[in-house]
Amino acid sequence: MYKSKAYSAATAKSPFARTTISRRDPTEHDIQIEILFCGICHSDLHTVRNEWNEIMPTVYPCIPGHEIVGRVTRLGSAVSKFKLGDLAAVGCMVDSDGTCPECRAGLEQFCPNMTLTYNSPDKHLGGVTYGGYSDSIVVDERFVLRVPSNLDLAGAAPLLCAGITTYSPMRRWGVTKDKKVGVVGLGGLGHMAVKIAHALGAHVVVFTTSPHKKDDALRLGADEIIVSRDADEMHKHASSFDFILDAVSAEHDINTYLNLLRRDGNLTLVGLPAKPFAVAAPSLLFGRRSLSGSIIGGIAETQEMLDFCGAHNITSDVEVIPIQKLDEAYERLLKSDVKYRFSIDLASLKSE
Ligand code: NAP
Ligand code: ZN
Numbered sequence: 001m002y003k004s005k006a007y008s009a010a011t012a013k014s015p016f017a018r019t020t021i022s023r024r025d026p027t028e029h030d031i032q033i034e035i036l037f038c039g040i041c042h043s044d045l046h047t048v049r050n051e052w053n054e055i056m057p058t059v060y061p062c063i064p065g066h067e068i069v070g071r072v073t074r075l076g077s078a079v080s081k082f083k084l085g086d087l088a089a090v091g092c093m094v095d096s097d098g099t100c101p102e103c104r105a106g107l108e109q110f111c112p113n114m115t116l117t118y119n120s121p122d123k124h125l126g127g128v129t130y131g132g133y134s135d136s137i138v139v140d141e142r143f144v145l146r147v148p149s150n151l152d153l154a155g156a157a158p159l160l161c162a163g164i165t166t167y168s169p170m171r172r173w174g175v176t177k178d179k180k181v182g183v184v185g186l187g188g189l190g191h192m193a194v195k196i197a198h199a200l201g202a203h204v205v206v207f208t209t210s211p212h213k214k215d216d217a218l219r220l221g222a223d224e225i226i227v228s229r230d231a232d233e234m235h236k237h238a239s240s241f242d243f244i245l246d247a248v249s250a251e252h253d254i255n256t257y258l259n260l261l262r263r264d265g266n267l268t269l270v271g272l273p274a275k276p277f278a279v280a281a282p283s284l285l286f287g288r289r290s291l292s293g294s295i296i297g298g299i300a301e302t303q304e305m306l307d308f309c310g311a312h313n314i315t316s317d318v319e320v321i322p323i324q325k326l327d328e329a330y331e332r333l334l335k336s337d338v339k340y341r342f343s344i345d346l347a348s349l350k351s352e
Contacts, residue, residue: 001025001125005349006134007323008061012050016133016326018352019061023138024124025074030138032074033088038132039067039158039316040342041188042249043272045330047119051274058119065132065344066092066117069147069157079141087153089145089306090137091160092117092296094129098142106298108143133323135349145303148310155315158188158341159306161296162316166193166245167305168297169268170200173243177201182237182244184228184257186213186220187333189247189270191340192316194220197245199312205237207257210336220317220340234260239287241265251275258283258291269293316341322348 001022008019026032044064046052068090072082082088096103096111103111115123118131131137147156166189175181181202183193190206197204198221206217207228217225226233234256241260248271258267258279265287269277284291297305309315317340321329329342 004134004136005352006063006130007326007349008063008130008133009048010061012048012058019063021063021130021134022125023136026076026138027124028076028078029141030076031072031079031082031088031141031144032136032138033068033070033090033144034073034136035068035070035132035134035346037069037154037157037320038065038344038346039161039188039318040065040326040329040333040344041067041158041161042333043161044131045333046249046272046274048330052272056119059128062119063130063133064118065134066090067157067160067162067343068117068132068137069153069160070136070346073136076141081141082144087147087149089147089156089160090117090132090139090143091145091164091302093299094139094143095123106300108298109296133326133344135346143299145299145306148306150310150313152315154320154343154345155318156306156309157343158192158316158318159309159314160302162188162192162341163196163309164297164302164305165189165270165294166247167196167308168301169245169270169294170197170243171301172294173266173268175200175202175243178203179242180205180240182207182241182257182260183222184244184246185248185271186210186217186340187247187249187336187338188316188341191220193245193247194222195314196308197221199308199314205241216339228256239263243268245270247271249273253278254291255280255283258289261287261289263287264289266290266292270295316343318343320345324348
């Protein structure tokens with residue numbers, strides 16, 4: 001074992017504090033990564049504040065972070081995919097059994113024995129796994145991804161969650177040229193969805209509660225923007241969308257959006273508010289519409305997404321912050337005040 005610096009939350013209400021944790025020395029198939037940047041996902045906030053208590057209670061101290069980009073610093077003896085000094089990335093998962101039908105289908109995110117990057121039982125050291133708000137991490141090479149060399153690293157980190165979480169359902173539901181695609185919520189996930197849908201050739205419409213985000217939405221690749229609280233504007237788009245991606249972190253009415261789908265249109269939820277939704281049956285029945293969910297993506301698809309972003313020069317729009325500003329960043333995230341992802345520069349931790 002060796003020591004690693006990190007920032008942790010001691011309870012759901014504590015501010016972040018500097019700590020030292022143990023990481024395992026790389027075993028045969030492990031890679032040790034010096035973390036350079038780590039994005040801040042709203043899931044980090046839900047977890048730190050124990051908002052998902054009913055489905056995934058938080059074990060404290062909690063060290064979040066699952067949008068990790070860094071450099072390889074040590075290699076297990078059997079590692080073949082990476083060499084020392086390579087750029088490397090880690091997303092929301094660090095292990096799975098590799099043998100179940102889900103793993104065999106490349107859908108590790110559904111493996112019953114999947115290990116999340118943080119707040120999952122740690123098979124090696126006991127306790128729970130610790131994420132990327134830290135200066136280093138050790139991960140099985142099967143869960144380490146390659147970052148295209150042309151991408152800015154601070155902006156590439158959020159691709160590891162916000163990128164794959166939006167790319168995967170768009171591929172699954174056939175978002176292609178000329179499809180009319182809605183994105184609900186212009187936050188970290190939402191702004192990646194706009195960039196990716198635009199790159200896939202879709203006609204992209206953003207729904208926001210923040211009118212001041214209009215110019216940004218257009219710059220990011222949206223063709224139209226609708227302030228969702230304007231009922232008349234919403235009504236003009238009734239029954240017209242092929243696909244809508246809902247990336248909202250808080251409670252809201254999804255029937256309004258279901259009613260905007262055309263026949264056989266689909267609304268996929270990726271946002272994970274703590275409270276259940278109320279779905280009115282007619283919103284689905286009329287038009288044979290469907291409502292589904294999606295969670296991150298498998299490892300092969302995550303690499304496909306990174307390569308797609310490399311080819312289209314897509315990164316997240318980031319506000320780079322030192323790790324000492326975590327509490328402030330969380331408060332701003334709660335107010336939908338981030339353009340459009342915070343990315344922690346871990347150099348700020350090394351110098352502490
Ligand atoms: P975020 O950056 O905070 O963005 C959320 C956006 O939702 C806000 O920017 C805001 O957009 C909108 N919003 C916030 N409060 C709202 C309200 N009361 N009513 C309507 N809209 C509201 O969060 P994120 O990191 O993108 O994450 C979004 C959600 O996805 C979170 O619940 C997160 O846990 C979840 N998530 C799921 C997966 C998955 O695999 N399925 C992966 C990552 C994250 P506007 O200002 O434009 O209205
Ligand atoms: Zn995330």
